[in-house]
Amino acid sequence: QVQLVESGGGLVQAGGSLRLSCAASGRTFSGYAVGWFRQAPGKEREFVGRINWSGAGTYYAEFVKGRFTISRSNAKNTVYLQMNSLKPEDTAVYYCAASGRVVPRSQDDYENWGQGTQVTVSS
Numbered sequence: 525q526v527q528l529v530e531s532g533g534g535l536v537q538a539g540g541s542l543r544l545s546c547a548a549s550g551r552t553f554s555g556y557a558v559g560w561f562r563q564a565p566g567k568e569r570e571f572v573g574r575i576n577w578s579g580a581g582t583y584y585a586e587f588v589k590g591r592f593t594i595s596r597s598n599a600k601n602t603v604y605l606q607m608n609s610l611k612p613e614d615t616a617v618y619y620c621a622a623s624g625r626v627v628p629r630s631q632d633d634y635e636n637w638g639q640g641t642q643v644t645v646s647s
Contacts, residue, residue, distance in 0.1 A: 525550050525551060525635075525636060526548050526549070526550045526551050526553060526556060526622045526635075526636045527548065527549045527550045527636070528546055528547070528548055528620050528621070528622060528636055528637065528638035529546070529547045529549075529638055529639070530544060530545065530546050530547075530618060530619065530620050530638045530639065530640060530641040531544070531545050531547070531641060532544040532545050532641060533618060533641030533642045533643045534642075534643070534644070535644045535645075535646065536610055536643075536644070536645055536646070537645070537646050538610060538611055538612055538645055538646065538647050539609060539610065540610050540645070541606070541607060541608045541609075541610065542607045542610065542643060543604055543605065543606045543607070544560070544604065544605040544607070544618055544620075544641060544643070545602055545603070545604055545605075546558060546560075546602060546603040546604070546605070546620030546638060547601060547602050548601045548602070548603075548622065549601065553598060553601045553622075554577055554578075554598040555577055555624065556577060556622040556623060556624060556636075557574055557575065557576050557577055557622070557623045557624075557625060557626065557627070557628050558574065558575055558594075558596065558603040558620055558621065558622050558623075559571065559572075559573070559574035559575075559620065559621050559622075559623065559628060559634055560572040560573050560574070560592075560594060560603075560605045560618060560619070560620055560621075561618070561619045561620075561621060561631065562614075562616035562617065562618045562619070562643075563616055563617050563619070563640075564613075564615060564616040564617075567616075569619070569631065570585070571585050571631070572584070572585055572588055572592065572605070572618070573585060573588060573592060573594050573605070574594070574628065575594045575595070575596050575603060576626070576627075577626075578598075579595060579596045579598070582594050588607075591607065591608050591609045591610075592605060592606065592607050592608070593605075593606040593608075594606075603620060605618065605620075607643070610643075610645045611645060612645045612646065612647045613645075614643065614645050615643060615644050615645050616642075616643060617640040617641065617642050617643075618640060618641055618642075618643050619637055619638055619639075619640045620637075620638045621634035621635075621636060621637045621638070622634060622635065622636040623635060623636075
């Protein structure tokens with residue numbers, strides 16, 4: 525099991541930036557792919573992007589391409605979500621999750637989830 529804790533959320537104006545962190549403890553973190561997800565009020569949780577175990581491979585949802593970047597430091601047991609050019613529609617609770625699969629393809633492939641951090645983007 526890997527325990528995950530997100531941080532870095534907050535209130536930001538449209539066009540601004542935030543960097544979320546996902547800190548891991550427990551089993552060796554470097555063996556896990558990590559995904560970022562978000563859930564807005566009244567909506568289902570949706571995929572934002574993911575990074576593979578080494579950090580060499582990333583994949584993003586279309587609506588964040590060019591604005592969000594995922595990176596990781598296995599030495600620090602931390603994955604980051606850099607969010608630029610934020611829009612009011614990016615307002616949501618953001619979650620990180622870890623998967624033992626090489627290429628997780630659905631939310632069900634992620635075994636470990638954090639509690640989430642709130643991001644609010646004002647217009």
